[in-house]
Amino acid sequence: MVRNVRELPIIPQIPQFVDWAYRVKKAAFHFHGLIAYNRGMSEKVDQDAGRVICDHRRQWRQCLYVYPVISRRAGGLSIGINLNPDKSCNFACVYCQIDRCAHRNLDGVNLAILHDELHLALEEAVSGRLWHESPFASTPRNLQRINDIALSGDGEPTCVDNFDEIVESVALAKAQAGRNDIKLVVITNATQLDRPQVQRALSTLDASNGEIWAKLDAGTDEYFHRVNRPHPKIPLQRILDNITLVARERAVVIQSLFFRSDSQPPPENELCAYVERLGEIIAAGGKIKLVQVHTVARVPAESFVSALGDKELDEIVGRIRSALPTLDVEAYYGYPTRS
């Protein structure tokens, strides 16, 4: 029997040493990030406000799937839906922030629980009650707005078998809350966009103010396998074909992340190839709404990975803009580095 979300047990924390060590590393990284963030803000924010913005834990109350977070980049509240609390992903990106030490065995997504949790989160946010509970009470006034619902999480969301039913359920919850205007974002590595359950979800997504944010970090197959470390049977061409497939029908957002590997910036030939791949998607009829150029902003999976500096990220943005002037391109900086 499905239990009320308020009765769900507190998710057990794994006490092993390896998990403890990860948490110490993460706390140190976030402390550095918080200081850097507060230093870089044009308006002065107090420490609590900075903390709620930097807090991207995927845990809210006792929910299994739903986790509201304040996003400075989104300019408000993003209601995250973690479709992979079991942390399953068909990539193993070298920069991934997910702590895979704390693995959990779960069998699929329970739609009834997900719907209850989302209904609760929307109710709390729409009514304004959310702004009175910790840590949201310290949210700066200008960020106290609902920006989006994002299907993402600790793995690849489109890998779940009932993805189409999930999108329908989320669209229904938005409608029931009287908030069809809230954007519904699917953050994906694009490997499954051609699967029937994802294709079936697209019309619901289109009718629900939906957007696809697709990952593209490489221009060559070799670099793709080095950075994203996909299942060996997944070639870069599949990502490119899938992005083109969905982008012919609707404009998509491309999310790309570049980083230093053993202190070295991305290879020149790789950046050229990446820009060429973007051009090929457009030439094949794909519509790109925005290219987000990110670097590392949280603890990466591999210690040889570090963030690019702001200037380096700006150079990549400039390179894309000059090769493809019709594209909208934005930089999403990491925390300041000493490089």
Ligand code: SF4
């Ligand atoms: S696709 Fe996302 S969740 Fe999967 S390994 Fe890469 S960054 Fe992590």
